[in-house]
Amino acid sequence: MPTFPIKKLREETPGCREVLHFNNAGAALPPRAVIDAVKEHIDLEATIGGYEAASVSFDKTEQMYEHAAQLIHCDRSEIAFVENATRAWDMAFYSFKFKKGDRIITALSEYASNYLAFLHAARHTGVSIDVVRNDDSGQLDLDDLEKKLDERVKLIAITHIPSQGGLINPATEVGRMANAMGIPYLLDATQSVGQLPIDVRAIGCDFLCTTGRKFLRGPRGTGFLYARKSRLEQCDPPFIDLQAAKWVSDNDYVFRPDARRFECWEQNIAAKIGLSTAIQYALQIGPDQIWERIHYLSQRLRQRLSEISGITLRDLGQKKCGIVTFTSDRQTPEAIQLQLRLQKINVSISLEEYARLDLAPRKLSALVRASVHYYNTEEEIEHFCNTLQSIL
Ligand SMILES: Cc1ncc(COP(=O)(O)O)c(C=O)c1O
The missing domain is CATH 3.40.640.10 (Type I PLP-dependent aspartate aminotransferase-like (Major domain))
Known part of the structure; x- marks a missing residue:
């Protein structure tokens, strides 16, 4: 996405220098302004x-x-x-x-x-x-x-x-x-x-x-x-x-x-x-541009996650957004979150009790939730997936 001013937007976001933040559905990193x-x-x-x-x-x-x-x-x-x-x-x-x-x-x-x-x-x-x-x-x-x-x-x-x-x-x-x-x-x-x-x-x-x-x-x-x-x-x-x-x-x-x-x-x-x-x-920035970028990054993240053995993507629906959820057959969502945190990578967990009607019939007691925002990058997706792969 060459036209998106990613460099400037990241410079304006102090948190980008500290963490890889895929917990935007929890709370996004605020801009300096x-x-x-x-x-x-x-x-x-x-x-x-x-x-x-x-x-x-x-x-x-x-x-x-x-x-x-x-x-x-x-x-x-x-x-x-x-x-x-x-x-x-x-x-x-x-x-x-x-x-x-x-x-x-x-x-x-x-x-x-x-x-x-x-x-x-x-x-x-x-x-x-x-x-x-x-x-x-x-x-x-x-x-x-x-x-x-x-x-x-x-x-x-x-x-x-x-x-x-x-x-x-x-x-x-x-x-x-x-x-x-x-x-x-x-x-x-x-x-x-x-x-x-x-x-x-x-x-x-x-x-x-x-x-x-x-x-x-x-x-x-x-x-x-x-x-x-x-x-x-x-x-x-x-x-x-x-x-x-x-x-x-x-x-x-x-x-x-x-x-x-x-x-x-x-x-x-x-x-x-x-x-x-x-x-x-x-x-x-523009709501259309924001959505275009989030959509692009989340598609890319889903694609990369689907290539990792043992990962199952859990998102439903015809149209999908920047919230990417998955489970692994090797480790619990909680263990994954903890190990990512040690590497300064933020994700969150969705528990069955937060969405009983949705998750209980699918027998999902917990999910890893990796949610991207426009200030995230392709490099972060690569780093995230490589780290995840090594953890698993
Ligand atoms: C779909 C949805 N509705 C409502 C809320 C509650 O928002 P707040 O914590 O700002 O009250 C959340 C928070 O995660 C949410 O995801």
């Missing part, structure tokens, strides 16, 4: 006071909404800043008031925390959970989804790219069905925002959650929620404070009209500025 933006604000807080620093940096924090909206193609009023993807998802999910007889539709690749919330809602309200089966490729089966849709379905909630593999679920096709039936659609895009171009209007989701630290390369403890304007009126957040609502009389309050009704007043301002900087950085 993000690190500096966070540190600068922390220093400002220490120098002039936290509230005063927030006031000085007001424009910078407001830009977070602008950048996020630009990235996923929505209006800035449809963005809420939250501390992680789980809380973003929760704020949308727990706005729904389910009752017995209602149905939630999800898919086999659903993220553990989301599924736990379904179980929680089922226990408390009697709502039932329907899981769409996979098609032959391993992505959610659109025909099965269509068959399951009726007037009792109160929510479709799926994960775009699961934590535990390279699968990309057909989010846009799901959106078309949800919109045709007027069913609210909540998309967990935690692993996809920053990895591939996302257009919420094209996807047709009503809510989307994501996190800052993964493919966006932002600070930990950041995330955002997209909530479609036309759904906001009906949204009653599960808990509110004086950021979300205005106390207008002794007995009454009114919600903010925009998505910030899902926010909390107290926020990590330095991290918010860091997230804004990270999104801006991604926008400057």
Whole structure:
């Protein structure tokens, strides 16, 4: 990929000099611009006071909404800043008031925390959970989804790219069905925002959650929620404070009209500025270019891994992303991770308990997850595979 400015991007990423980082699905290495933006604000807080620093940096924090909206193609009023993807998802999910007889539709690749919330809602309200089966490729089966849709379905909630593999679920096709039936659609895009171009209007989701630290390369403890304007009126957040609502009389309050009704007043301002900087950085490189490079590197990694004896690739789906999962018939995922770490190579492990519906039927108690970002290189893939081969 000769046109990609890899040298410059690696120079701007201090971590690239220290480690071979294939744990971008866990937390990516941040660029220097993000690190500096966070540190600068922390220093400002220490120098002039936290509230005063927030006031000085007001424009910078407001830009977070602008950048996020630009990235996923929505209006800035449809963005809420939250501390992680789980809380973003929760704020949308727990706005729904389910009752017995209602149905939630999800898919086999659903993220553990989301599924736990379904179980929680089922226990408390009697709502039932329907899981769409996979098609032959391993992505959610659109025909099965269509068959399951009726007037009792109160929510479709799926994960775009699961934590535990390279699968990309057909989010846009799901959106078309949800919109045709007027069913609210909540998309967990935690692993996809920053990895591939996302257009919420094209996807047709009503809510989307994501996190800052993964493919966006932002600070930990950041995330955002997209909530479609036309759904906001009906949204009653599960808990509110004086950021979300205005106390207008002794007995009454009114919600903010925009998505910030899902926010909390107290926020990590330095991290918010860091997230804004990270999104801006991604926008400057270009979501299409980022995806092209991640796709290319992950294909190459899969190809090289497939040549190593005893390795089985475990990614499902028609289209695959930068998350590459595998097992070995010689060593456990945990042992592989540990030995790679000793050689300054970072990967992570996906456990069955993180994705029970997906991994348990495949009898996979754990997987090695090697997730690439655009700042990784062909040489790193070679080094990774050679090291892995020698470990095995
Ligand atoms: C698909 C998916 N959804 C949600 C989450 C949770 O994100 P966070 O830790 O930012 O809440 C993760 C984290 O790994 C994830 O992979």
